[in-house]
Amino acid sequence: MRLALGIFPNLEKNSVRNILSHVVDFCKNNNIEPILPYGIAEEYACKGYATDDFSSMQCFTAAMSLGGDGTLLRMTRHTASLKIPVFGVNFGKLGFLTEVEFPQMEEAILKVRDGDFWVEQRSMLQAAVFDENKHEAICAHALNDFVLTKGHFSRLARLDVRIAGQKSVVYPSDGVIVATATGSTAYSLAAGGPIVYPGLDVSILTPICAHSLETRPLIIPMADTIEISVMPPCDEWYLSADGTNIKRITEKEKVVIQKSPLSVQFLHIYPSTYYETWQEKLRRGGENTKFQE
Numbered sequence: 001m002r003l004a005l006g007i008f009p010n011l012e013k014n015s016v017r018n019i020l021s022h023v024v025d026f027c028k029n030n031n032i033e034p035i036l037p038y039g040i041a042e043e044y045a046c047k048g049y050a051t052d053d054f055s056s057m058q059c060f061t062a063a064m065s066l067g068g069d070g071t072l073l074r075m076t077r078h079t080a081s082l083k084i085p086v087f088g089v090n091f092g093k094l095g096f097l098t099e100v101e102f103p104q105m106e107e108a109i110l111k112v113r114d115g116d117f118w119v120e121q122r123s124m125l126q127a128a129v130f131d132e133n134k135h136e137a138i139c140a141h142a143l144n145d146f147v148l149t150k151g152h153f154s155r156l157a158r159l160d161v162r163i164a165g166q167k168s169v170v171y172p173s174d175g176v177i178v179a180t181a182t183g184s185t186a187y188s189l190a191a192g193g194p195i196v197y198p199g200l201d202v203s204i205l206t207p208i209c210a211h212s213l214e215t216r217p218l219i220i221p222m223a224d225t226i227e228i229s230v231m232p233p234c235d236e237w238y239l240s241a242d243g244t245n246i247k248r249i250t251e252k253e254k255v256v257i258q259k260s261p262l263s264v265q266f267l268h269i270y271p272s273t274y275y276e277t278w279q280e281k282l283r284r285g286g287e288n289t290k291f292q293e
Helices: 014-029 069-082 102-113 274-292
Strands: 003-009 032-037 047-049 062-067 086-090 118-130 136-142 145-150 157-163 166-173 175-180 202-208 218-221 226-230 237-241 244-249 254-268
Touching: 003 014, 003 069, 003 102, 014 032, 014 062, 014 102, 062 069, 062 102, 069 086, 069 254, 086 102, 118 145, 118 175, 118 237, 136 145, 136 237, 136 244, 136 254, 145 254, 157 175, 166 175, 166 202, 175 226
Parallel strands: 003 032, 003 062, 032 047, 062 086, 086 254
Antiparallel strands: 118 136, 118 254, 145 175, 145 237, 157 166, 157 226, 175 202, 202 218, 226 254, 237 244
């Protein structure tokens, strides 16, 4: 069966724009059908899809992002419910999720066409917000993390956290990150959280700028439900999913986070281990920081 490859390009990156026509031509010349967003599909004489219409993506055999980890995360919002296997080509900086570097791109595409890969399932989290009458206001899913953070006010804030129905901790902080094992190398790591092997079914709670030396990150089974309430006085609080704000939270609302019924199917093409990969990515990140300084 001919590979139908859904391509999610980050068109804000000049490097992606400059290479996109080559990617399309390479696919066509190797019996692969490239499928692009409707806004640019006609320009490249390709079949198109709409990000707000899941039915237009059902024809994908696999999906590929061209960008950084953020581009791949945005892609998974559309592909997870369809169980489409995904991989990313890194045009960003660290790229913990984008396994393929640009020089490997053509080889990787051919390996996907030929079935020369293995699939790893990564768990996601689901967050629902309930009002005081227990009515659900919103429900969202995240591969990396949910973040509950205060707005621009400067006063000390407190978050009441219950785990598996039991009162667990009060975080005097600027917010809290609830991450998956996959997301442990993202915002949670920058906030002082641990690196966790991505195949583990756990949730990581990492406070942001905690106002107590006794406040530390927690790793719990993903099967345990997390309930977070903002303790008064409450000003501006926002809930984000994988870096995108999804709702303002009031003190009368409760955020409930648990394991999502959705998951992401990652295509792995090269045999390098996770331990080798994260060491290399962190080393590269350190070099980038030194260069910027």
